[in-house]
Each structure stands twice: as C-alpha cells, then as structure tokens.
Amino acid sequence: MPLIDLANPTRFLALTQRLLPGLAVATALAFAAGLYLAWFVAPDDYQQGATVKIMFVHVPAAWLGMGIWALMSLSALGTLVWRHPLADVAAKTAAPIGAALTFVCLVTGALWGRPMWGTYWVWDARLTSVLVLFLMYLGVLALWRTVEDPARAGRAAAILTLVGAVNLPIIKFSVDWWNTLHQPASVLRLDGPALHSSIMTPLLVMALAFALLFVTLHVSAMRNEIMRRRVRTLRLMQAGAA
Amino acid sequence: MRLRLTASGLAVVRGFREVFSELSFELAGGELLALTGPNGAGKSSLLRLIAGLVRPSAGALALEGGDPELSIPEQAHYLAHQDAFKPALTVEENLRFWVRFAGADEAALGEALAAVGLGSLADLPAAFLSAGQRRRLSVARLRAVARPLWLLDEPTSALDAAAQDRLAAIMADHLAAGGLIIAATHGPLGLAGTRELRLGQASPETA
Amino acid sequence: MGPLGALLLRDMRLSLRVGGGALMGVLFFLIVVTMIPFALGPDLALLQRIGPAILWLGALLASLLALDRLFAADHEDGSLDLILMGRTPLELAVLAKALAHWITTGLPLVVATPVLGLFLNLDLTAVGAVALTLAVGTPALTLIGLIGAALAVVLRRGGLLLPVLVLPLTIPVLIFGVSASNAAIVGPVPFGTPFLVLCALTLMSLVVGPLAAAAALRQGLD
Numbered sequence: 238m239p240l241i242d243l244a245n246p247t248r249f250l251a252l253t254q255r256l257l258p259g260l261a262v263a264t265a266l267a268f269a270a271g272l273y274l275a276w277f278v279a280p281d282d283y284q285q286g287a288t289v290k291i292m293f294v295h296v297p298a299a300w301l302g303m304g305i306w307a308l309m310s311l312s313a314l315g316t317l318v319w320r321h322p323l324a325d326v327a328a329k330t331a332a333p334i335g336a337a338l339t340f341v342c343l344v345t346g347a348l349w350g351r352p353m354w355g356t357y358w359v360w361d362a363r364l365t366s367v368l369v370l371f372l373m374y375l376g377v378l379a380l381w382r383t384v385e386d387p388a389r390a391g392r393a394a395a396i397l398t399l400v401g402a403v404n405l406p407i408i409k410f411s412v413d414w415w416n417t418l419h420q421p422a423s424v425l426r427l428d429g430p431a432l433h434s435s436i437m438t439p440l441l442v443m444a445l446a447f448a449l450l451f452v453t454l455h456v457s458a459m460r461n462e463i464m465r466r467r468v469r470t471l472r473l474m475q476a477g478a479a
Numbered sequence: 480m481r482l483r484l485t486a487s488g489l490a491v492v493r494g495f496r497e498v499f500s501e502l503s504f505e506l507a508g509g510e511l512l513a514l515t516g517p518n519g520a521g522k523s524s525l526l527r528l529i530a531g532l533v534r535p536s537a538g539a540l541a542l543e544g545g546d547p548e549l550s551i552p553e554q555a556h557y558l559a560h561q562d563a564f565k566p567a568l569t570v571e572e573n574l575r576f577w578v579r580f581a582g583a584d585e586a587a588l589g590e591a592l593a594a595v596g597l598g599s600l601a602d603l604p605a606a607f608l609s610a611g612q613r614r615r616l617s618v619a620r621l622r623a624v625a626r627p628l629w630l631l632d633e634p635t636s637a638l639d640a641a642a643q644d645r646l647a648a649i650m651a652d653h654l655a656a657g658g659l660i661i662a663a664t665h666g667p668l669g670l671a672g673t674r675e676l677r678l679g680q681a682s683p684e685t686a
Numbered sequence: 687m688g689p690l691g692a693l694l695l696r697d698m699r700l701s702l703r704v705g706g707g708a709l710m711g712v713l714f715f716l717i718v719v720t721m722i723p724f725a726l727g728p729d730l731a732l733l734q735r736i737g738p739a740i741l742w743l744g745a746l747l748a749s750l751l752a753l754d755r756l757f758a759a760d761h762e763d764g765s766l767d768l769i770l771m772g773r774t775p776l777e778l779a780v781l782a783k784a785l786a787h788w789i790t791t792g793l794p795l796v797v798a799t800p801v802l803g804l805f806l807n808l809d810l811t812a813v814g815a816v817a818l819t820l821a822v823g824t825p826a827l828t829l830i831g832l833i834g835a836a837l838a839v840v841l842r843r844g845g846l847l848l849p850v851l852v853l854p855l856t857i858p859v860l861i862f863g864v865s866a867s868n869a870a871i872v873g874p875v876p877f878g879t880p881f882l883v884l885c886a887l888t889l890m891s892l893v894v895g896p897l898a899a900a901a902a903l904r905q906g907l908d
Contacts, residue, residue, distance in 0.1 A: 317905065369854055376851045383843050392905035393840045397851060400833055400898050404855050407887070411858035414883075415865065473496060532767055552771040561764025567703045568696070579692035580772060 245323055246463045253456050260453040267446035274439035291349045293439055297447035298342040299363075302370060303405075305335030305451065309377075310402040313395035323459070325391035326466075328398065329381055330458035334451060336374035342367050362416035366409045373401050387466060482508035482544040482627055484529075484551075484659055489538035491524045498524045500537070504676055508544070508627075508657040511650070513664050513675045520679025522663035523559075526630045529661065530557040545627055555628040560636075562617045566606035570597055573605050574619055583624040591623035595645060610637040618646055621653070629653060631662040643669065689774040690782040697786030711748045711791040712798050718744040719802045730807040737806035738816050738867035742860060744802075745795045745820055747849075749827045750856075752791045754848045756783060756835040757903065766839070766903070776900040784832050784896065792824035815870030815877065819884060823863040826888040829895030830855050836899035840906030859887050 275293040309331050315324025346364050347357040358364070377394055384390035483505065490500035498521040506512050514522040527533040529540060531552030542551050564573045574592065578585055592598045595615040600608070608616065614637045621629060629650075635643050647669040650660055654670070662668060687695070722740050723733060733740075760766040769779050796817055803813035834852035841847065866880035 317901070369857060372854045376854065379847060379850055380837070380841065383847055384841050389840060389906065393837050393902065396833070396898055396902045396905065397837060400855065400894065403894055404858075407858050407890075408854070411861045414880075415861045527767075530767070530771055532770060549773065553773045555771065557767060557771060559764055559767070561762070561767070563764040563768050565696075565700055565763070565765075567700055572696075572699070576692050576696045577768065579687050580689045580769070580774070582689055582773060 245321070246326070249323060250460060250463060253460055257453070257456060260449065260456065264446065264449040264453050267442065267449050271439060271443035271446040274442055279436050279439045288349060288352050291345050292436075293443045295342055295345040295349060296440060297444040298338045298345065299367060300444060301447055301451055302335055302339035302342055302367065302374075304448075305331050305338065306370065306374075306398070306402065306405065309335070309398045313398040313402075316391055316395040317399075325387065325395075326459050326462045327455070328394060329387075329391065330462050331455055332374060332377050332381065332394075334454050334458070336371065336378060338447070338451070339367060339371040339374055343371060360416070362413045365416070366412045369408050369412070370405065373405070377401075387469075482542065482657060482659055484628065484661075485541045485543070486529075487539055489525070489528065489540070490536045491521060491528055491533060492536040493524065493533075497536075499678055502538070502678075506659050506661065506674075508659060509654050511654060511660040511662065511668070511670055511673045513662055513668060513673050514678060515664065515675055516678035522678055523632055525678065526557065526559075526632050526661065526663055529628075530555055530630050532557075542628065551628065554626055555630055556621050556624070556626045557630045557632075558617050558621065558634055559632040562613055564605045564613060564616060567604060569602050569604050570608070570616060571601040574616065574623060577620050578623050581624040581626075587623045591619040594622050594649065595619045596642070611639060611642060614638055615642055615645075618649060622649055627658050629658065629660045629662075631660065631664075633664060634662055635664065635666060635668065689772065690778055693769075693774075693779055693782040694786045697783055698790055701786070701790040709794075711752045712794045714751060715744045715748040715795055715798060716802065718747060719805065723805075734807040734812075737803065737808045737812065738819075738871070739864050740806060741799060741802060741816050742820070742823075742864050742867070745799075745824060746827060746853075746856060746860060748795060749792055749824055750831050750834075750849050750852060753787070753828070753831040753835045753852075754838050754845065756787055756832070757839045757899075758835075761839045770903065776903065777896045780832065780836075780899045780903070781892075781896045784828050788825050788828045792828055793821075795824060796821045809871075812867070812871045815867045819863045819866045819881065822881070822888055823859050823884055826859045826884075826891040827856055829888075829891040830859070832895045832899040833902065836902035836906075840902050859884065859891075862887060 271293070275290055279290065279293070281287050281289065309328045312324045312328035312331070315321045316328065343364070346367070350359060350361075350364075351357050377397060380394050380397060381390050384393070484507075485505050487503045489502040491498040498519075502525070504512065514525060516522060524533055528535055529551065531550065540551060542554065545551075545554050563577070568576070570592070571588070574588060575585060578588055589598065589601075592601055595618050597612065597615055597619060600612070605613065605616070614634075618634070634646060634650075638646060650668070650670060653660060719740055726732060726736075757766060760769065770776060772779070799817040799820055800813050803816060808816070831848075831852050833855075834848040837851060838848050862880045862884040865875070866877060866884055869875045869880055870877040
C-alpha cells in the first residue's frame with residue numbers, strides 16, 4: 238500500500254525543521270525592536286495620550302487578519318486546481334491563526350474605543366467589517382471541525398474560502414455605505430497621509446514582527462497537521478490490515 | 480465503427496484505503512462484462528468511476544467509436560440501488576422527467592413502461608411501488624433513453640424470476656444492437672457470452 | 687421541453703406536492719413577523735419605523751431555512767448522480783433548481799408582504815417598496831444559499847451549519863434591501879441608488895452562486 242503523496246510533505250518537514258529556529262529568533266528580535274520603538278520612540282498622541290499605542294498591535298493584527306484570508310484563498314486554489322496535498326494543510330492551519338489575530342484586532346479596537354467613544358463597541362464601519370471577517374473565519378473553522386475526512390472538508394472549505402474572498406470586498410463596501418448612511422465619519426482615522434515617520438516606523442516594524450510570528454506559528458502548525466494526518470493514515474492502514 | 484471501452488491501470492482510493500489498483504480490461508460492442516467478487520471488493524466503485532462519479536487516483540478510460548463530443552458518463556446509463564425516483568411523482572411523471580432530462584424522445588415512454596410490465600401502473604405514485612416494481616421502473620429508463628454503455632449495479636436484485644427473464648431479454652436486445660454492458664452481480668445473469676472480471680483477489684501486502 | 691424545463695417543472699411539482707414546501711416558508715415568515723411585536727411591544731409608530739427591517743429579516747431567515755434540503759434530497763435518492771452524469775451543464779441544472787426553489791418559496795414571501803405590512807402599520811408606499819426590494823433581493827438570497835446547500839451535501843451535514851456559513855455572505859443584500867425600502871419611505875438618499883446596487887448584487891450572485899454550488903457538488907463526488 239503506497240503512502241499517498243508523502244514525497245512533498247516529507248521534503249517540507251525536512252526543510253522547515255532547519256528553518257524554524259531561525260524564524261523563531263527573527264520573530265523575537267523583531268518584537269523586541271518593535272516594542273522598543275513603540276514604547277520609547279513613538280510619541281504620545283496630543284489628544285489620546287498613551288492609548289494610541291494600542292494601534293501598534295491593533296493595526297498589524299487587522300492587516301494580517303485580512304492577509305491570512307488572502308493566503309487561504311491562494312491555498313484554496315491550490316487545493317481545487319492543482320490538488321496539492323500541502324495546500325489543504327496550509328489553508329486548514331492558517332484559519333485558526335487568522336481568527337485569533339482578527340479577534341485580537343476586535344479586542345484592541347474595543348479597548349481603544351472605550352476611552353475614545355466612551356463605549357466598548359460602536360458600529361463603526363471598520364470594526365463591523367472586521368467582525369464580519371471574524372464570523373467568516375469561525376464559519377470556516379466550524380466547517381473543518383464538522384467533517385472527519387480531511388480531503389472532503391478541505392475541498393468544501395476551499396470553496397467557502399474563495400466565495401468569501403469574492404464577497405469580502407463587497408461586504409466591506411456595503412458596510413461602509415451603510416455606515417455613512419447611519420453615522421458620522423469615524424474617529425479612528427489612520428488612512429490620512431499625515432502619519433509621521435516616528436509613528437510609521439514602529440508600526441511597520443510591529444507589522445513585520447506580527448508577520449514573522451504568523452509564519453512561525455503557521456509553519457509549526459502545518460508540521461503538526463502533516464504528522465496528525467500521517468498518524469491517521471497509519472491507523473486507517475492498521476484497521477485495514479487487521 | 481464498433482464501440483470499444485478500454486480501461487488501463489485504474490486505481491481508486493477512498494479515505495486513504497486503496498479499493499483496487501492496476502485494473503485493466505477491454506470491452507467491445509455486443510459484450511457484457513460481469514463484475515464479481517466479495518462485498519467491498521470495489522464493484523460499485525468501479526461502476527461509479529466509469530460513470531464519472533468517483534475520481535480515479537490513477538489510470539485512464541477511453542471509449543472508441545462513441546460520440547466524440549460527449550464524455551463517457553454522458554453516453555452511459557447508471558442503474559444503482561438509489562434509483563432516483565421521487566415517491567411523490569407518478570410512475571409516468573418520474574420516467575418522463577428522466578427522458579426529458581436526457582433530451583430523448585418521449586414517444587418511447589409508453590413502450591418502455593409496457594416492456595417492463597408497468598403499463599397499467601403509470602398513473603400510480605411511485606411511493607406505492609414495491610422494491611421489485613421500482614427496479615423494473617429503473618430498467619424502463621434503460622429502455623426509454625438510448626445510451627450505448629450500461630452500468631448496472633446488482634440489476635437483478637429484488638426481481639422475481641419472470642422479471643429477471645424480461646431484464647435478460649432487454650439486455651440481450653441492447654447487446655445485439657452493439658451496446659456495452661458492465662454489471663456488478665452476485666448471481667448469474669442468464670446471458671450467453673458473458674465475460675467475467677473478478678475483483679478483490681487477496682492482495683499480497685494485506686497478509 | 688428541454689432538460690432544464692423538465693428539471694424546473696419537476697422541482698416545482700415536488701415542492702407543491704410534498705408536505706407544504708412552499709407554504710412552510712410563508713408560515714415561518716408569518717410567525718417570525720408576529721413574534722416581533724411581542725418582543726418590542728405593540729408600539730405602532732416604532733413598528734412602522736422598523737417594519738421594512740423586520741420584513742427583510744423574516745424573509746432572509748425564511749428563505750435560508752428552506753434551503754438545506756435543496757440538494758440533499760436529490761443526493762439521497764441518487765438523482766444527483768444522474769444529474770451530474772447528464773449532458774446538461776451542471777451550473778445550468780443548479781440554476782434551474784434554484785429558480786424552482788425561488789418560485790415556490792421566495793415568490794410567496796413577496797406575495798405575503800402586503801398582508802404582513804398591514805400588521806406593521808406600513809403605508810402603501812412602504813409596502814410597495816418592501817415588496818419590490820424583496821422581489822429583487824430574494825433571488826440573491828436563494829442563489830447565495832445555493833452554495834450553502836451544495837456544501838451541506840458535500841459535508842453530509844445540514845442544520846445549523848448552513849445558516850452559519852451563508853448568513854455572513856448575505857449581509858450586503860440585507861443592507862441594500864433595507865436601505866432601499868427605507869429610502870423610499872423616509873429618504874434621505876433617493877430610492878434608486880441602493881435599489882440599483884441591490885439589482886447588481888442579485889446579478890452577481892446569479893453568476894457566483896451556480897458556479898460555486900456546481901464546483902462544490904463536483905468536488906463532493908468521491
């Protein structure tokens with residue numbers, strides 16, 4: 238009985254075993270630099286005080302939350318079009334991390350909102366869009382957990398991910414439109430051109446640190462998932478041989 | 480041109496278990512291939528593979544002499560335990576739907592129902608049919624829509640002796656017209672010139 | 687009659703003949719709308735103000751709840767196998783099924799809207815606006831739900847999973863449906879703007895829904 242398509246995952250395991258320690262160290266260094274810049278270099282906001290520093294966690298988490306869905310969409314194409322065995326694993330293991338980062342974005346947004354708006358939650362366009370993204374992550378996670386057979390679940394999740402990728406920009410546009418209809422413009426404006434480099438540099442370093450953290454976690458999770466599937470295959474073979 | 484179905488090196492994997500591998504056979508127009516073997520040997524999987532409902536993990540299938548514009552499943556009939564009839568529709572409505580869906584001529588409908596002895600039940604909802612009568616309705620679909628390749632999964636199950644004879648006659652007609660039949664079966668089909676493909680020989684690595 | 691017409695006719699016949707497939711959706715719609723005043727209190731001014739939203743939410747839930755059997759029944763009795771084998775492109779067959787489903791469950795909701803509008807103290811303009819937006823928007827709900835119905839077959843699991851997967855995707859339809867209704871009643875934006883976006887969403891789901899549902903059904907083969 239041939240072990241199906243283990244050639245590629247095997248090479249992946251060997252390669253990542255050598256890469257992982259380096260990735261972990263790079264992540265730690267980037268966080269050290271980013272946190273130093275955020276705490277000691279970036280100035281307090283003249284209105285918001287030190288509260289503004291939540292942004293250095295909030296914004297990278299939001300970027301990654303969206304970026305990870307894009308990564309999952311690419312993996313979904315890999316699953317559906319090329320049927321690559323690693324694509325499936327990549328999509329499955331990215332989803333919980335994406336959900337967690339989106340959740341971090343929501344929580345930090347709420348903590349920021351409390352002093353700014355006097356309430357933890359407002360139906361602000363950005364926050365609402367991120368909430369919908371979070372719900373869609375949970376949908377994908379629910380789907381993965383519902384089905385025992387990883388191949389079947391993988392293809393279903395891939396289709397849902399791609400449909401989500403088509404829909405997310407539409408949802409974002411709709412929520413923005415809905416928001417302008419019901420509320421004045423948001424307090425939380427980061428897209429203005431006026432961001433000073435003393436804020437921009439720490440923000441970018443923090444974004445790099447978060448991205449490295451994601452890569453490290455994702456690679457380890459993929460390794461775990463590959464091994465989990467091997468155990469599953471061995472058990473099925475054991476049952477088949479008995 | 481005579482029809483010829485060629486299978487080479489087919490393999491099916493379901494949930495990491497290899498159902499069969501390295502399966503090759505050839506079948507020419509007018510021939511019947513009987514698939515035999517124990518339960519779980521992959522008879523149904525092979526039929527579903529040819530019907531395009533299961534993806535092979537290896538191997539290739541080719542049908543020569545058919546319509547080059549159409550895929551193999553589009554030229555095939557698939558008769559299985561799940562007979563695709565709705566209990567709420569009448570016998571005739573059920574059959575008429577599949578004839579229309581296949582784009583075939585509805586004129587053959589009455590003749591097909593009569594050929595399986597269901598002519599008098601045409602207006603009855605399918606819910607009232609017995610298992611054997613439903614199976615006969617499936618056979619009527621083979622008759623009502625012309626397809627060169629028939630894939631039959633246990634076609635004789637639930638049929639009594641008279642109905643089995645009728646089925647054998649309908650199959651013989653199809654073969655005489657140059658059609659192909661692949662049937663998974665436990666018992667004899669009562670047709671001369673049947674070739675047999677036995678699945679599920681003890682494979683060496685399971686020992 | 688062609689294959690698609692045959693499929694359309696069969697599905698409509700089935701949902702009319704088998705225990706109230708069509709009526710069940712309307713009944714659910716009626717009950718949801720009846721429940722809301724019990725939660726909010728019988729304040730007619732309030733009900734009038736949020737009436738379009740209530741009707742839209744009721745229709746959204748009603749049209750999604752009826753969906754999970756759309757492909758599951760055909761999968762269980764083997765019909766789906768034969769449809770997959772057929773010479774008709776699967777995307778079109780799926781679309782025919784969606785149309786049959788909309789005619790038997792979506793359209794009755796649109797027809798029932800004026801009656802329910804009376805309960806919510808909506809005037810003629812408001813009822814007309816809600817009915818018109820529902821007529822344009824419920825096809826989008828069915829077409830988006832199609833994806834969930836196909837996934838339910840692949841996953842062999844229906845129930846709550848389907849709305850969990852599908853509801854977030856319907857947010858734009860809900861937003862523009864309700865906005866267009868409100869625009870017709872109180873403004874401030876002209877009715878045309880959100881209504882045209884709603885039409886665009888329906889046209890988009892006309893493409894995305896059948897494509898994704900057919901892909902899901904094909905992927906779920908083995």
